[in-house]
Amino acid sequence: MDDLLELLRAGLPAEALITDPDITASYANDMASFCDAGIPAVVALPRTVEQVQHIMRTATALRVPVVPQGARTGLSGAANASDGCIVLSLIKMDRILEISPVDRIAVVEPGVINAVLSRAVNEHGLYYPPDPSSWEMCTIGGNIGTASGGLCCVKYGVTAEYVLGLDVVLADGRLLSTGRRTAKGVAGYDLTRLLVGSEGSLGIVVKAVLALKPQPPRQLVLAAEFPSAASACDAICAIMERGHTPSLLELMDRTTVRAVNRMANMGLPDSTEALLLAAFDTPDPTADLAAVAELCTAAGATEVVPAEDAAESEMLLQARRMSLTALETVKPATMIDDVCVPRSKLGAMLEGTAAVAEKYDLTIGVCAHAGDGNTHPVVCFDHTDADESRRARESFDEIMALGLELGGTITGEHGVGVLKKEWLARELGEVSVELHRGIKQAFDPLGLLNPGKVF
């Protein structure tokens, strides 16, 4: 321990190291508070690539595990500390190094906040689509680590699709450059994509080249009330089957709508069984919304209300964005699932989730990136009640099992972390897990990077 601090200090300024146990303890976990977390030996907050290299060389020399962290808004415990580790927080490396409207790229350090980047590129008429609900807090480095999604994915895809190239400090301190600054490129294996979503287990991202889009027109949102989740899912399938490309297609179930109303009095229809939000950022969103409104009505919507203007649209988005937070007020604790199924199976997924809630006598609210088939069933429970906690855990697992049965995945966008490790092995199968281990071995032979996470 003394060795560790001495060696770290040799290459880092004093303010880049936190050793006060009261403060280091506050870096112990991300937002998956129910996942186990250890006590870090030290928190390092480097400002330069060289400092990150120094930290990793030190870790390798002393065989000390390293847990990389961004804003710790993750939901799977991937950023949770392990005992005696170095927490490597990238939040001080927060510079936007370049924005190029001609090349449509931004070059950033990992600690840049998602919303800060979004606003900066907006000023150049550009758009960085990935928008996790935590976008005002989460970092680009964290987004890259977890390959995070958001509301925009149904039209614009996930973080992975916007990462063109990376600078990465490897476990032994060497610097790797992957990918490119160009629109296209197929030189060698796609190490960039291998690193995106690897949850800090392969290397420390210290720079990223991100692809940007031209800023689209402001989106216009429509809200449609349905008498059942099934009829809402019919509408979703019809919308996608007819070739529409909404910029957002979100579902909130009754539990979610009520929780949001209780928290913020948003005036959402309390009596609805399922609320569908659809949006378009096309040249003529009114016409697109009208077509979608017709499909909703045909599927059984009891009311369809297009937003009058951007302000009303924004209000509806706010309601959707606060869904998880609102569901957290239903009971003292929550476990948030992240099952993504083929869109055509969304109805079966919601029906099955309702059956799980009934079986375990629990409240499970569902909000979903419905256009992507990505559901967030939120299991609400009292963690001081042992039996309810057990039922919560079992229902959480049963929902993942259901997702796999329906041809889906246990995680659409939140990642694996420690929360879903066992389930990952179940989804991937032995052959894949063995290849994962081989790749990990090639990048991090001593197993120092975020040990115990993912697989």
Next chain:
Amino acid sequence: MDDLLELLRAGLPAEALITDPDITASYANDMASFCDAGIPAVVALPRTVEQVQHIMRTATALRVPVVPQGARTGLSGAANASDGCIVLSLIKMDRILEISPVDRIAVVEPGVINAVLSRAVNEHGLYYPPDPSSWEMCTIGGNIGTASGGLCCVKYGVTAEYVLGLDVVLADGRLLSTGRRTAKGVAGYDLTRLLVGSEGSLGIVVKAVLALKPQPPRQLVLAAEFPSAASACDAICAIMERGHTPSLLELMDRTTVRAVNRMANMGLPDSTEALLLAAFDTPDPTADLAAVAELCTAAGATEVVPAEDAAESEMLLQARRMSLTALETVKPATMIDDVCVPRSKLGAMLEGTAAVAEKYDLTIGVCAHAGDGNTHPVVCFDHTDADESRRARESFDEIMALGLELGGTITGEHGVGVLKKEWLARELGEVSVELHRGIKQAFDPLGLLNPGKVF
């Protein structure tokens, strides 16, 4: 050799094996005819996953190298046989297994021809964008192996962006499933993307889940003549900087235009220095083309001609598609470069390429996916002239060096194969190459899959 055939025959029908040396010799190489190719021991044409597994188990048992092949339209020698290898041709596995308009996916075997899939999904109102120039011949498996591009990339991206999941037979015959059928998913490392573009060096793709888009309106094309390559590049930068999203943005230099006219009498303007083709498949392409026409004129275009209709648009596309073939008629042999630079460096790239042509006293025609900064300088030479051949090779290399200097890549879409192996190491650097070797080791510890290719 006798062992090999005997063992192969134990799990394959007679018609799945070709041993006649006159016929096997015809499978020796892809379209990079100037790259070395060996003589295969046998050509295997399996029809089932089990047969592919049998071939790989046999290869592993006897330590025989395997070279996977699609339609052999590749341009880098990645499908060239090595002496004594099993050529594993996937062209008989050519079934489209599923097309789902709701899930917007197709599930296909690797031997499906790109154009066959495109037309099949069109019938469901869907669109499979990747469109390499060889799309009427090339296979989806080959497209996946080389991560191939095409004309549509400037708006729709490359093959990699459409591959959601794969079934892959590993070197030892085990079956690996990667990825998903869902719109999103972040479970584990992105093995799918690692395999895409790996040029058959990591496994044999036997099934692919592909993402589809709704079919866009037919694109309308505009042709603009420029007095110099530099002014055409200015127009390209202006178009992208202003936030336009053309469905195609292609450049043909004077040499290319003349070659196309000579071959097909297309009525292109023979006197032009650079011909720019821009297209939009938006709801109002005429308005978009008018805006682009203005930017072209401002950049110095001497004539701007929007196509009157779909037929005229198709004619212009045909001219562009035949560029490489037309340039092959200039001299007895050609070497096709594939350098991709940041869009903002396209002017410098074209200027530098012209200087290389002058320095080596060679004709180098350039066509380019200009919106992506992806140039195809085609070095035209007489391969029976030793000195000219030497100059061709040197100029070919100098063009790649120029691309790297400008922050680009040696290959935007054609891949590495045997043609650019040395240059790949130069682009990637030692750290990256070492990681490539580690990954290869994890997938193919005996080094049997496409040995001697890529790195």
